[in-house]
Amino acid sequence: MTKHRIGVVGAGAIGQLIFQQLSTSTSPLPNKLSVQLICRESESQQQTLFFTNINHAVQHKMITVLGQHTPKIKKLDVIIVCVKAYQVDDLIDALLPTLAQNCHIILLHNGMGPHISLARKLSDYPQMGLSLATTSQGALRSAKWQITHTGIGQTTLGHYSGLALKQPLKEAILEAIPNASWHDHILSALWQKLVINCAINPLTAFYQCKNGQLANDEYKAEITQIITECIIVAKADNVELDDLACHELVYQVITLTSNNLSSMYQDIYHQRQTEIDYISGYIVARGTHHNINVPANTLNLQRIKSLETKYQQ
Structure with missing residues (x-):
């Protein structure tokens, strides 16, 4: 055999x-x-x-x-x-x-x-x-x-x-x-996972909270803008994502992992390098490539980079 x-x-x-x-x-x-x-x-x-x-x-x-x-x-x-x-x-x-x-x-x-x-x-x-x-x-x-x-x-x-x-x-x-x-069509699946990561990881790391806290209304506008930007950039990369489906996926993961600490939260907590360049940073890079402004993802990139800089000094 x-x-x-x-x-x-x-x-x-x-x-x-x-x-x-x-x-x-x-x-x-x-x-x-x-x-x-x-x-x-x-x-x-x-x-x-x-x-x-x-x-x-x-x-x-x-x-x-x-x-x-x-x-x-x-x-x-x-x-x-x-x-x-x-x-x-x-x-x-x-x-x-x-x-x-x-x-x-x-x-x-x-x-x-x-x-x-x-x-x-x-x-x-x-x-x-x-x-x-x-x-x-x-x-x-x-x-x-x-x-x-x-x-x-x-x-x-x-x-x-x-x-x-x-x-x-x-x-x-x-x-x-x-x-x-x-x-x-693996890129579509990876983009869906990327949207989830962009919406959850940097926010939990910045606000120092469990995933479930993001279900609160105070985060709704920020999450919506992050998802919208991801969908626009994905389309420019020839990947079609459904807005409603992406929102449902994000909030489903928030609910199912409500007690979890995201990997990025843990990286910041333990003063380790994060994968922000390949999450929010990827959206920013592809947005720049297509001349698309992505302020919410840019803000998250800057926030996490700032936190990394503090413990790298």
Whole structure:
């Protein structure tokens, strides 16, 4: 039986969650999967992973976490890149020379932007392909090798450029990740997720509140303007988004994740770099490209940049 070799790059909360789901699935197709977790360090290391599933059951297992210099990376059929958006370019530059010539790359991160530069790089690798993914699953990392699955959500994947992901691999990944689906127009799905992130993440980080607080009337006008600007910029990028559907999605997420602290809120709280350049910043950049004024998203970009500057001094 042919094994499909998959590497999950990035050992953060989502990276470890996807690794757990791919490596422990009991459905028939993923039995043919060989899954490796790859960290951003250069050398491999033995680690015990602790995982609390959605039903609060705690599991643990010892694995070899591959370093980026291990020859095993050359044998991978697919890598799923689960790092912060601002880490993608440098990581791919380091990995590309070590990957198999026909390795397929899947990007899974918040925000948008890295797919554009990566697609250009892959023009020099004609046997490779690029797919994009987004997930609304929740995961919390309480220690470096200890995560908790905090929320059931949808994971969506789709083709972006280069050679398509081989059908057996596609089926195996979709079977292994719960509530995963293939989207033929992946940019539309990513834009919908971007609208949600633009409306929730910077506001919760700036106002230092849980997601649910944004349901209050005092935030309604600000959220409406953010969504409107995103829809206008998306249309200029040839992606049609429905205004009513976007509003419903945003408030649905606010309700379903009412007790959650957004990733951007947590980044600000822990004085870490945020992904604002790939969320509000992406809207501002594409707006500038199309000569579209986006004041609400520009304000959010400036707000978060200001907060980052305070703790970087």
